[in-house]
Amino acid sequence: MNELEQRVIATLLSKPELVDAVSVNASWFEDTRYRNVIEALQRLDPAERTMLNVYNELDKYEGQLSYKNLEDMRASVFSTASIMSDVKALHKLAAQRELNTAMISYQSSQKKEDLNQLSTALENLKKTDEEEDKGYLDEAMDDLNYRMYNDMPVGIKSFPKLDNFLAGGLYGSMLLTIGARPSVGKTAYGVNLAYQIISNDPEVQVDFFTLEMNKREMLNRFVARHTNISSQRLKRPAKVLQKYEREVVADAIEWYRERKLRVYDKVLSLSGILSIIRENAAKSKPNKYVAIVDYIGLIKVENSRAQRWEQIGQISRELKIIANEYNVPIVALAQLNREVNANQTPQLSNLRDSGSIEQDSNVVGFLYRPYEDDPKIVQLTIQKNREGALGTIDYYFEGRYMTFIEPSEEK
Incomplete structure (x- = not known):
């Protein structure tokens, strides 16, 4: 097993440009020294992945490989042709270890959470057995x-x-x-998008990652959307709500219990978000999973010395890669530059910190208020759409109730 791990490490040291192409995970390595090398390579920017920089990064770890060890490993590589199959084999071995651990844990405890962990481990192992993509179009045809x-x-x-x-x-x-722009209603639109999805199909799981608010605040917004009771009044329901309103809120709570809505308020890092999406999307049936991230500019990238615009680029790329890998839609909310006037139509160039968001996204839309004298009219302008048309959608936005309504829906 260490021979396989060593071969993967040696190949990536020899050809560091492959680090971003093979999607290898440090947790797949049993040997801590090799795991540290992978983490060092991934933490460095592509242009900085020299042998000396990798070795310097390893100073943060105990039990590291020596500089001579690294050089000897790199010199041992005669061909990089097997890297994809090696990484696949490494992933499968890690999944098998995970399954064995989960099985032992469940056999000793018989607890539901351990059964769920066992089920997840089985799914992960199954995924490693999927046929390698040969590029054929027969199935699509x-x-x-x-x-x-x-x-x-x-x-x-x-x-x-x-x-x-x-x-x-x-x-x-x-x-x-x-x-x-700030305060236009992007979080409220995310709430409405999730609400529309679970209203149309209760079997769809929506994972909502909130990086600004806690679960209590988010639940108040979801309940406000369902009940037309102001989220402000839900802060002190025992004091301000009437009896019939409390009953309406109780019904709304039960309605949400029956849906597959999950809100994460303590997952702030890119790796944490990707891990949850990976786990839940792998267990979902086709067209039964959506992730919503509010918002992309607040996601933390661990151990990165890159400038913020480079980090944002990494975030959007990783979100797009995982959307492709698991064939699920991901909705990312983003902040616009404050230089955009409140009633000015935003442009793709106004995306804050990184143009790579535009490049990685299939669809880009902007929320803004076109009429200074009517703040309840909010437009969504679609300015990039790989699969359809560009255009504008008008919404009536009632901020007190966190409600976006398309005019055709009004009664």
Whole structure:
């Protein structure tokens, strides 16, 4: 086993440009010294992955490899052709170890949480056995032939007009970025998007990552959306709510209990967010999972010395990669530069800190208030759309109730 781990490390030391191409995870290594090398390589920017810099990074760890060890390993590489299969084999061995550990734990405890962990480990091992992508189009061609004569759902339903722009709904592998200036309502729009999704299909799991608010604040916003009771009044419900309102809120709580909405308020790092998406998306059926991140500019990138715009680029790339890997849609909310006037139509160039958000996203939309004298009118302008048209959607936004309404929905 160490021979395989050593071969992977040696190859990546020899060709450090492969580090970003093979998607290797440090946790797959049993040998702590090799795990440390992978973490050092991934922490360094591509242009900085020299042998000396890697060795200097290892100073942070105990039991590190010597500089001579690193040089000898690098010199031992005659071919890098097997790196993909080596990484795949390494992943499978790690998944098998995870399964063995989970099985022992469940056999000794018989607890539900250990059973869930065992189920996850089985799914992860199964994923490593999936056939390697050879690039053939046969399956996609068969699927298209079938869909020409059989109407199939395209994606996850949200707002009707937004779904039309998305050619049917939020589809797998999509990175949908929605930008707005502060206080325009991007969090509220994220709440409404999640609410529309779980209202249309209770079987869809929505993972909502909030980096600004806690779970109590988020639940108040979700309940306000369902009940038309102001989220401000929900802060002190025993004091300010009438009896019938408390009953309405209690019904709303039960309604949410029956849905698969999860809110994460303590997961602030990129690796943490990716880990949860990876775990939950792997267990989900097609068109039954969405992740919403509020918002992309607050995500922490561990151990990175890169400038913030470079970190934002890494975040958007990783979100897009995992959307592709698990064939799920991810919605990322983003902050716009404050230089954009409140009533000015935002442009793609206004995305804060990084143009790579635009490059990585399948769809980019901006929320803004077009009329200075009517703040309740909020428009979503779609300015990039790989799978559909560009255009604008009008919403009526009632901030007290966290409610976005498309005009056609009004009664």
